[in-house]
Amino acid sequence: MTTAIGFDAIVGQHHPITLLKTLIRNGTLPHALLFTGDDGVGKQTTAMAFAMACNCRTLKSALASPVKPNAIDACGECAPCKKIIGGHHPDIIQIAPMPSVIKIDQIRALLENLALKPNEADKRVVIISNAQCMNPESGNALLKVLEEPPDRTLIVLTARQTSDLLPTIVSRCRHIHFSPLDAADIEQVLIQVDQVEAQSARTVAGLCGGSIARARKWVDPKWIKRREWIIEALSHVLATGPTHIEPWMALSEILARRKDLVEESLEIITMWLRDLLVARHAPAHVLNKDRLDTLSKTAQTVTPVQLLAYIDAVDHARESLKSNTNLRLTLDAMVLTMSGVTA
Structure with a gap:
């Protein structure tokens, strides 16, 4: 390709x-x-x-x-x-x-x-x-x-x-x-064809789920920077205590500021939550391989039942936004559910 x-x-x-x-x-x-x-x-x-x-x-x-x-x-x-x-x-x-x-x-x-x-x-x-x-x-x-x-x-x-x-x-x-592409193939294309720096190519190739188009979109430094911010924000919220409402509401507020990036941000959140589920028992299969240490530490602060509930809340928000619901209200409802408060 x-x-x-x-x-x-x-x-x-x-x-x-x-x-x-x-x-x-x-x-x-x-x-x-x-x-x-x-x-x-x-x-x-x-x-x-x-x-x-x-x-x-x-x-x-x-x-x-x-x-x-x-x-x-x-x-x-x-x-x-x-x-x-x-x-x-x-x-x-x-x-x-x-x-x-x-x-x-x-x-x-x-x-x-x-x-x-x-x-x-x-x-x-x-x-x-x-x-x-x-x-x-x-x-x-x-x-x-x-x-x-x-x-x-x-x-x-x-x-x-x-x-x-x-x-x-x-x-x-x-x-x-057509099957998903191997991460190694995607990494090779990004480096040799798109002239992407090796570390960024390796990171994105592992995350993109076998899609070269998705990899080319995500290799943008702005996307990588946003991913890093979301990982740090979620890790902070979970370390603070997942039932504390204030950090969750702060996350909702910041996500809502960039309507054009909300779908992208929710996708990053879903991938991170999925990796937290996997990290305890099958670390070799995580997508965010470059953040394995953070995954391992954060996974100890939240239960699998909580993570599944978080993923369901994010999925529900993504589906709601497809129906042009109010952005801030939808994100607030998502984080309130994640904090354990009925939205």
């Missing part, structure tokens, strides 16, 4: 890439593919690499003779490849949520486009990113294409998991799952 120039640039997804290369070599491409996996593990980049490979003139010529799967990739230099890399190939169609929903009008426009023949591509490729964002109307409209696929057209859907989609859509696609 270091650049968008082909399969060889995609890190840590050996099984999906091998399968796609085999389908191309054997000429057994299904009309629809479903890529599932966490955000930032390479689904979108692979979809673009796949579109290039299906239309690369150099690869098409090579496939006239027996080719080993490892040799199957787009050249990045022929006219179709350059158009796809540049984002202006007329037959590579990308659909994404606007901003959080894929609407029926987007699918209707797609159907009108697919009623026409491809302009120039050997294989017209439609990439529907975050397909779980389709509402029922747009999902049912897409079924028409999946049931009667147009000639020379491939459809690639990406989603987090199959359960987020209509079963009828899933059943009409060849499903390929």
